[in-house]
Amino acid sequence: MEHKALRDICLSIPDGQFIGIIGHTGSGKSTLMQHLNGLLKASEGAIYYNGEDIYEKGYDLKKLRSKVGLVFQYPEYQLFEVDVISDVMFGPRNQGLSDTDAKARAEEALRMVGLPEETWEKSPFELSGGQKRRAAIAGVLAMRPEVLILDEPTAGLDPEGRDDLFRQIRALHDEEGMTILLVSHSMDDVARYTDQVLVLDHGELKMTGTPEEIFRRYKELETMGLGAPQITYLVHELKDIGIRFESRPDTVDEMRDAILKLYKEAGGKLGKEVR
Amino acid sequence: MLRDITLGQYYPVDSVIHRLDPRVKLLATLIYLISLFVMNSFTGYLIAALVLAVLVKLSRVPFRFMTRGLKSIIIVLLISVSFNLFLTPGTELVRFGFLRITREGLRIALMMGVRLILLVLGSSLMTLTTTPNQLTDGLEKGLGILKRVGVPVHEIAMMMSIALRFIPILVEETDKIMKAQQARGADFESGNIIQRAKAMVPILVPLFISAFRRANDLAMAMEARCYRGGEGRTKMKPLHYERRDRIAYTVIELYLVICVILRMVPGVPV
Numbered sequence: 089m090e091h092k093a094l095r096d097i098c099l100s101i102p103d104g105q106f107i108g109i110i111g112h113t114g115s116g117k118s119t120l121m122q123h124l125n126g127l128l129k130a131s132e133g134a135i136y137y138n139g140e141d142i143y144e145k146g147y148d149l150k151k152l153r154s155k156v157g158l159v160f161q162y163p164e165y166q167l168f169e170v171d172v173i174s175d176v177m178f179g180p181r182n183q184g185l186s187d188t189d190a191k192a193r194a195e196e197a198l199r200m201v202g203l204p205e206e207t208w209e210k211s212p213f214e215l216s217g218g219q220k221r222r223a224a225i226a227g228v229l230a231m232r233p234e235v236l237i238l239d240e241p242t243a244g245l246d247p248e249g250r251d252d253l254f255r256q257i258r259a260l261h262d263e264e265g266m267t268i269l270l271v272s273h274s275m276d277d278v279a280r281y282t283d284q285v286l287v288l289d290h291g292e293l294k295m296t297g298t299p300e301e302i303f304r305r306y307k308e309l310e311t312m313g314l315g316a317p318q319i320t321y322l323v324h325e326l327k328d329i330g331i332r333f334e335s336r337p338d339t340v341d342e343m344r345d346a347i348l349k350l351y352k353e354a355g356g357k358l359g360k361e362v363r
Numbered sequence: 364m365l366r367d368i369t370l371g372q373y374y375p376v377d378s379v380i381h382r383l384d385p386r387v388k389l390l391a392t393l394i395y396l397i398s399l400f401v402m403n404s405f406t407g408y409l410i411a412a413l414v415l416a417v418l419v420k421l422s423r424v425p426f427r428f429m430t431r432g433l434k435s436i437i438i439v440l441l442i443s444v445s446f447n448l449f450l451t452p453g454t455e456l457v458r459f460g461f462l463r464i465t466r467e468g469l470r471i472a473l474m475m476g477v478r479l480i481l482l483v484l485g486s487s488l489m490t491l492t493t494t495p496n497q498l499t500d501g502l503e504k505g506l507g508i509l510k511r512v513g514v515p516v517h518e519i520a521m522m523m524s525i526a527l528r529f530i531p532i533l534v535e536e537t538d539k540i541m542k543a544q545q546a547r548g549a550d551f552e553s554g555n556i557i558q559r560a561k562a563m564v565p566i567l568v569p570l571f572i573s574a575f576r577r578a579n580d581l582a583m584a585m586e587a588r589c590y591r592g593g594e595g596r597t598k599m600k601p602l603h604y605e606r607r608d609r610i611a612y613t614v615i616e617l618y619l620v621i622c623v624i625l626r627m628v629p630g631v632p633v
Contacts, residue, residue, distance in 0.1 A: 127542050150548055158546040166543040168568035178565065182548030213572070227547055 093119045094130070094291045101235070101269070106261045108278035108299070109271045111288030112313035117271045118161070120288065121237050124269070125156040154183050157233030161240045163224035167212040172203070172223045175212055179231040190230075197230035198223070200264075202256055218249035225253075229260075235267040236260065242277070254281055279303060279317040279338035287312070303338050319343045372431075374491045380422035381492045384608045385501025391615050392489045398622045399478050399485070407625045408477045414618060415484055424491045432487040433480065440479050448472035495527040503593075504602050517593025525581070533574060540569050 094116045101107060111117045122128040123135060126142050126149040135142050142152055160166070169175035173194050180190035198208060201222040207215060212223055225241065238257065242250040258281055260266045272278050278285055278299060285302045287295040289312040295302055302309070306316035306324075317338050326333075333350065337343040380388075395411070402408060419429060433440075451468030458464075493501070503520035510516045541551065544565045551562050 122542065125546060127545060150550065153546055154548055160539065160543045160546070163543065165573055166540055166547075166565075166569050168565045178544075178549075179547040182550065231548065 092291055094123070097133075097291075097293050099286065099293060099296065101267060103234075103267055104261075104265050106258075106268045106281060106283045107270065108282035108285045109269060109288065110273070110275065110278055110285060110314055115288040115312075116291040117288055118239055119291075121158060121239055121269070121271060124235075124237060125153045125158050127153075127158070150182075154179070154231040155233055156235045156237065157228040157231055159225050159228050159236070159238045159241060161243060163227075163241075164212075164217070164220035166227075167220060167224055170211060171209050172198070172212050172215070173208045175223060176226045176230045179227055183231060193230045193232065194226070197226040200229055200256065200260065201226045202252065218245050218253075221245065221249075222253070233266070235269065237269040237271075239271045240273065241270070242272075242274075250277075257281070275303070275315055276317045276319075276339070279319070280341075287314070299338055300336050304336060372428075372487070372490055373494050374424045374428055376423045378421060378423040378492070379607060380418060380488070382607065383492075383611055384602055384604055385493050385497040386505040386602065387604075387608050387611045387615075388489050388493055389498075389501050389505055391611065392486060394615055394619060395485045396482060398618070399481055401622065401626060402478075403474075404625060405474070407622065408474065408481070410621060410625070411481055412477070415481060415488070418488060419484075422488060422492050424488070428491060429484055429487060432483050436479065436483055440476060443479065444472045444476045447475050496524055499524040499527070500598070500600075500602060517596070521593075529574075529577070532577070533570070536573055537566065537570055540566050540573075 097120065109117050109120070119128065123130055126135075129143065137152060137156065140147065142149065167175050169178065173191065176194035176197055177187075177190040180193040181187075185193065195208075198205075203219060203222045203226065207219060207223075212220060215223060221241070225238075228236070236257075241257065242253055245253065254277065257268060257270070261268045270278070270282060282299060285295075285297060285299050286293060287302060287309065294312065295305065295308075303316040303320045306320055309315055319340060319342070320336075320338050322343070323333060323337060331350070333346040335342065335346055337346045395415075398407075399411060402411065419426065448464055448468050449462050451465055451471055453465035453467030456464050456466055456469065490498075499520045502523070503516055506514070506516045541549075545551075549562060549565055551559065551566075554562065
């Protein structure tokens with residue numbers, strides 16, 4: 089009857105990377121996430137953060153949790169305070185900061201997620217779905233984590249809200265140098281935003297590599313109930329009718345560049361002007 | 364941590380007891396519990412214990428599962444037994460300092476202990492062999508008479524089954540919220556009682572909100588499927604009595620008769 093949610097997982101996460109984690113429902117993604125900040129304890133094995141074993145006696149797990157920020161799926165369901173700003177201050181306060189410092193941190197975090205100032209004093213329950221989501225993410229960011237783990241951060245958001253949020257997450261990575269782990273079901277988003285991809289299947293780490301390397305093996309991914317970005321499929325279909333690209337585009341932008349390149353090589357003889 | 368709580372602890376095996384009509388089991392449990400309070404002799408408790416032992420054997424539920432329920436009452440059991448043991452006046456048997464044990468105290472304490480243990484075992488036998496759904500179905504049908512005097516039996520039964528259904532969902536939800544707040548540095552394990560009570564606010568507020576949201580969604584989903592109370596509603600698995608249920612009723616009657624006789628016969632205080 090014993091069920092192992094995860095087994096033989098061996099991975100290292102270098103500073104400053106943007107890592108995507110994909111896997112079918114029940115593949116152990118969320119379980120893995122919760123191990124990384126010590127919410128769940130592995131029955132065997134060890135986890136090192138900055139070289140320190142987090143299972144060592146006397147290791148400060150509370151501190152680890154503020155360094156490794158974890159945003160759960162549908163994080164807006166954890167909001168509880170009377171107004172947005174106090175809710176975001178919850179994390180910094182737990183870190184032992186004074187009210188003024190906590191408030192400064194909260195404001196900084198709210199700006200990072202792009203929540204307009206007029207919403208800060210409102211009750212979190214008055215906000216729209218997307219705004220609630222941002223407030224909840226700010227609640228984790230306010231602790232100034234070095235690593236940010238996001239479990240399906242855009243689930244249930246409209247396309248515009250999704251793009252916005254991803255852009256901000258990308259900015260956290262590019263500008264603040266945060267290490268980001270993103271769990272997602274959207275192959276397109278993973279291809280578009282991440283530098284490295286981990287593929288989990290039935291609790292095992294099946295593949296690691298750049299999105300390009302991973303999505304090249306889309307046939308294998310399909311056997312795990314996953315797939316590849318739309319563009320990857322398009323590339324393969326074009327290949328079947330004889331159109332080949334030098335690069336292996338996985339995102340719309342890469343595809344555009346590849347097509348333009350082909351077009352230019354062909355001497356632009358296709359008639360219409362392409363901008 | 365919260366997942367360890369077992370409520371609605373149905374033990375799924377196939378046995379005569381499991382297949383009995385829930386109404387029979389409800390009535391049997393009720394009579395059994397009453398009989399435990401009415402009895403005043405060890406002979407009576409011996410019979411009650413034997414009956415229970417036979418039923419447990421028939422139900423094919425491992426004894427280990429039966430005794431699980433006892434763990435939760437161990438403190439109550441110890442307190443009530445020791446109070447009766449030391450504080451009952453009567454003929455003195457032994458004495459340790461100011462504590463004295465009397466013949467009467469010993470008798471009452473023993474009876475009390477046996478009674479409590481049988482009470483818990485008896486009622487857990489029912490919950491172990493009856494699914495919560497069967498239980499509410501049985502209640503609804505069994506209490507059908509009360510409908511005539513205006514008691515909304517169907518609604519009460521429906522509320523019960525919904526409540527039971529929601530327990531695991533809310534437990535899971537609590538677990539999730541606790542983890543999310545812990546990820547924000549919340550601490551539920553240290554501090555004095557006031558600090559700990561305060562630490563519950565970040566769990567309780569989201570939990571209540573989600574409970575209301577779920578209740579709202581459920582009500583909507585039920586209405587969308589034309590639910591409008593018990594009137595004219597048919598059942599997928601209607602309850603009806605089989606031969607084994609009639610036999611069970613006879614056994615219950617027999618047990619009742621024995622209890623009454625034991626109680627009536629004078630001079631059996633053993």
